[in-house]
Amino acid sequence: MISHKKLKRVELVRTLVLETLHTIEKTSKNEEALFNLFGVSSLASLLAIRREQNSEIAAIAGLLHDFYFYKTGIKYFPGPNSADSVRPILRSTQIFTDEELSVILRSIFYQNDKHQVHGPYEEIIKDAILIQMYVQNPEEFFSDIEINRLQKGLVELGIQIEHVEAKHKINRGTIIKGTEDRRLKLAEIAEALAVQRVMGIPEDEGYREICKYWPDSDIYKVLESNWCAAFVYYCCMQAGIILPIRYPNHSYRLAGVGAWLDWAQLPETNFLYQDGYQGFKPKRGDIVIFEKLLSDNSHDHIGIVLACEGNRLLVAEGNKDNKNFSSVVYRNREHCIYGYIRIDNSYQFHFEGDIYQLFLN
Template identity: 65%
Template sequence: MYFQNPGRSLSKIEISRLENVFTELGISKEKIKADVNVNVQTVNINIEDRRSKLADLAETLARQNIIGTPGDKRYQEICRYWPDSDIYKVLEANWCAAFVYHCCMKVGIKLPIRYPNRMYRLAGVGAWLDWAQLAETVFFYRDMQEGFEPERGDIVIYEKLLTDNSHDHIGIVLACDGDQLLVAEGNTDNKNYSSILYRERGHCILGYIRVDDSYQFNFQGEYRPV
């Protein structure tokens, strides 16, 4: 009810309950601003630039040269969302999408490991492409799409960059510098480490995902196990 009507007045009891929900969902209470007006308080969420935070975190982590092995505690953090007992084997030299997922979760872009009723998990690039084109998101922009220019905090999806397969790699844009993109990636070039590097804008890019700063995961359909 609150997210549908962010301007409505709430009682102190309702505010307390809302704060508890924020805590459960991992949303910082610092975003809540209460204004006293007679006997009620009005609560507002200050929408923050999560894409900027996404780029900041991705840049910090990628610069650490995380190694995709079970002994690297930073890599353990990236893998902890996935319940598979053999997750390290599953993601071996294949964790670029898991890196993006981890960065999103850490900055408050909360997503399930698999969007309801979709076939693949967000540990794979295809699932990100699928999710970004849903009717409730529409976050995907094709490369060179009219009126769109990549910005810091966008997610870039590559096309046959490292293999003969479509949408085979993913990263987070740090800057757009003329004909080049500065990107943060996990599993750079499938070599099992994170890094920051330049990619040619005109080479093997399928498109971009620009997550709206106000987006909150909210599935209202019928769940159909797949």
């Protein structure tokens, strides 16, 4: 089956990209996407030929490298989020081997890690993106590392350049640290949104905003009566607590409560607390994870603490009681609570490890 369709795989992926772009309203964005994605794809194919790698696989990775941004309009973490977005699409085509899927997804995932050297296809995509950036805007400022890569890549393609100016810049996946209390800001945003009684239907603008980070075409239906964690993710992003849609090597996206629980217990976070342990008391801006509050399932609900008043918690929630609307509600502090996530105000997402879980499910 794979060999029968192999020659048409690039064309199939191009069609998938074009179908996605047709859902974008602004014509200028369509043009930008076509120029960028198809340009990187062509350059990746040429670099692969020069480096004696598979030009077809490189071209496909180039076509999909910024898929998440053009699907959602969200610029954060183009590598991890795009790889996560295209994985189910590529698997559903059933025309790639597991090894080919791994190569494509790794190439997309590591596209911004230009200070590290990965496999041949990861390096091809990094260099193709830089060359495309230079072709699109020769006045663009590049870091020293990027200039070195850019010059080598251009020489490989037989292109001579006189000078590229170096200037350190902020990566799209890098967030500037602020001095404000992001937990307090998180609570303010959550409270303001929850009291609007957002309904979990696509006709509700607030619900569409909450869903905008998730690239699935059927996301409104997927999250229907199940969007408490997506509510928390949206509020975190608005408060400057910037996270990819899935933490690398974990099974679930942060649209699910379990993913938040896993993330909070990582060695690099260690944000999970139990009420009363070593004097811990929930505060405004903490995230509360409930335990069998609405079902017989563990960690089945999540919200953002607005106040702690004796044995009562005032909580901002999406999908209150699984009734598909947001609300501010009092909860019993001593009943059905798994624990609390207190995010350090200095926390910044950073990942430099190897990835493997992305390809397993």
